[in-house]
Amino acid sequence: MKRESNSLSIQNDANNYFVPAVIPEVEHNGSVDLNDSGFTGGAQIGYNRQHGSFVWGVELDFNWLDLNTRRSGTFRYSTINAPYRLTTQESTDWLMTVRPRVGWALDRFLLYLTGGLAVTHSHFKQSFEEPPFTPDPVTVSASRTSVGWTIGTGLEVAVWGNWSARAEYLYARFGGTDVEGKLGGADGASAAAGSVDGAKFTNSLSALELHLFRAAINYHFR
Numbered sequence: 001m002k003r004e005s006n007s008l009s010i011q012n013d014a015n016n017y018f019v020p021a022v023i024p025e026v027e028h029n030g031s032v033d034l035n036d037s038g039f040t041g042g043a044q045i046g047y048n049r050q051h052g053s054f055v056w057g058v059e060l061d062f063n064w065l066d067l068n069t070r071r072s073g074t075f076r077y078s079t080i081n082a083p084y085r086l087t088t089q090e091s092t093d094w095l096m097t098v099r100p101r102v103g104w105a106l107d108r109f110l111l112y113l114t115g116g117l118a119v120t121h122s123h124f125k126q127s128f129e130e131p132p133f134t135p136d137p138v139t140v141s142a143s144r145t146s147v148g149w150t151i152g153t154g155l156e157v158a159v160w161g162n163w164s165a166r167a168e169y170l171y172a173r174f175g176g177t178d179v180e181g182k183l184g185g186a187d188g189a190s191a192a193a194g195s196v197d198g199a200k201f202t203n204s205l206s207a208l209e210l211h212l213f214r215a216a217i218n219y220h221f222r
Contacts, residue, residue: 002067002092003209004034008126013182013198022077029075030086030126030203038066040212046101048220055103055110060096063212065120067092084130087137088203092122095172095210097150108158115151118172120210122146124179126203140181140201146208148174162220172210179203 008030010023018026040063048057072087096119103112125141128134154168180202 001037001211002035002069003211004069004090005032005206006034006088006090006124007031007204007206008088009202009204011200011202013200015198017199019077019079022079025075025078026084026086029073030088030201032071032088034069034071034088034090034205036067036069036092038068040065040095040214042095044216044218048101050105053105055101055105055112057101058099059101059114060098063095063214065092065095065210082130084128085137087125087127089126090122090124090205092120092208092210095120095212097170097172099150099152103156110156111153112156113151113153114168114170116149118148118150118174120146120148120172120174120208122208124203124205126179126201128201140179140203142179144177146174146177148172148208152212156218162222164218164220166216166218168212168214168216170210170212170214172212174208176204176206176208179205 008027010027012018042063044059044061046057046059048055068091070089074083074085076083099114099116101112101114103110123143127137127139129137150170150172152170154166156164156166158164182198182200
């Protein structure tokens, strides 16, 4: 599960592409939550040592994520009732973690805590359409690789021979960022000759939080 939100702020261009009175409502309609849930799958490798009942080790894993959020709507300016369309979307497609792990073994069961470094990749895109002033949708977009941290817990049980099964929960957090861009679609080329749509769109993305619930089957080399 992903939790994230976006806050849009607009700086008008010199020719006032937007009537100043409508800027707050456009900002409101472009400020959306980007929460989503989906499936994950991946692989991991690690090293563990045991001293009595105490177990410690380190793990590296890579996960493919199916987290794609899209918020879209057609709105109307309060001043002239003219329509425009805003679409905001973000995809988070993978997660990698490197984590120490410590736990306590009891018979075939291992209860453990884990935490460490996390890295993820996301792509953000926002488009604005206002025919005929924007012959094509104009967009603000950015791809980013973010470094953060993760913490979690799990239960692993030996099932047969060198094989074990586990259930695990991980929480990962990454810092927010700003995505900036200028709308540039008219510039005198549309029906609104002479109009310049150079307004600056700044999307402030909040901290990205991931909640992962997953199960795994492991083979232990001894």
